[in-house]
Amino acid sequence: MGIKxxxxxxxxxxxxxxxxxxxxxxxxxxPLKMETLFESLDTTRSALLPQIKILRENHLIFKSQDTYELTTIGKLIVEEMVSFLSTAEMFGGNCEYFGTHFIDFIPPLFLKKLSQIGVGEVMEVSAEDFYDVDKEFLGKALESHEWLEITSALHPTFHDFYMEMIDHVTEVSVIITQEVYEKAKQEYYDDFKELIDLDLISIYMYPESPGFTSFIVAGQSIKFRLLTLKGVHDNKSISFSGPGALEWGRELFEYYRRQSVPIIEV
Incomplete structure (x- = not known):
């Protein structure tokens, strides 16, 4: 009872x-001095002292000479609080999008670290313009010479897109579904075979449906095209930028690559 x-x-x-x-x-x-605290919080000493008193009474902070700092309990709680606030901010800023799209495919380990990717930007474009938007995203790859992609859809001009990419980007790795593999082999055999034979692009086949339309890591950014809750594609994507997003995105790509089979011949 006491613990509760x-x-x-x-x-x-x-x-x-x-x-x-x-x-x-x-x-x-x-540790910070009282003056630094009320200046940082844009408040007065009289307004801050009661709050300091409550935090000290609950053993979250303590006073050492003329400074305040977190107790061990305070450090543990603040660490969890920061994670909670970051996650709330990430979902809160994109609540409508995440609330209407399927995210259950994200492995539990990556869900726990979702707060590190920051607040995303939702884009809405027509279906015919999706490929052009990817070409714009390609510019980001030039910053790091890296393009990592997972896709369950195949654009008719994929050959030209990737041929242009390998002229400028050092690492190009693409994971496709078995359905995309069969379609590329049957409907675009020559183009597909040329990409495989060039050995300048690493292509893998993921044996199952990944649960989303596509995922791209390029430059300092990642981009998702998620399925709606009804399991259909729509004309929206969401992108995140920054070191945290990049690290999370690379790790997610590696998670799927480990479960995929390299395609070395057609």
Whole structure:
């Protein structure tokens, strides 16, 4: 019973006041003086002292000489709080998109780290313009000489797209579904065989449906085209940028590559 009451009390301490939450977040960077705290929070000493008192009474912070810092309990709680706030911000900024699209394919390990990719940008383009948007995204690959792609769809001009890409990008790796593999082999045999024989692009076959339309890692960005909750393609995509998104995207690509088979001949 005592543990349950303490948890409820700590929860109230964290959620009932933005000032207390912000104090903890500031102290995550290290010990700070009172003057630095109220200047950073744009408040007064008299307004801050009651919040400091509550945090000290709940053993989340302590005072050492003229500075305040997190206790061990405070450090553990703030670490989890930062993860929660980042995840809430990521979903909150794109709530409509994520709420209407399928994301259950994301492995649990990657769901736990989803907060690191930041807030995304949703784009809506016509179906015929999707390929042109990918060509614009190709410019990002030139920054890092890397293009990683997983796709369950095949554009009729895929050959020209990848041929242009390998002239400029050092690492080009593409994972396709078995359905795309069969379609490329049957309907675009010569073009497909040329890409395989060039040995300048790594193509893999994923044996199952990945649960999304496509996923791209290029430059410092990643981009998803997700299926709707009804399991159909639509004309929307969502992209994320930054080191956290790049690291998460590369790891997700490797997760699928490990389960895929290299295509070395047609």
């Amino acid at each position: 009451l303490m948890k409820k009390q700590i929860t109230e301490v964290l959620l009932a006041s933005d000032k207390r939450k912000n104090i903890l977040l500031l102290l995550q960077e290290g």
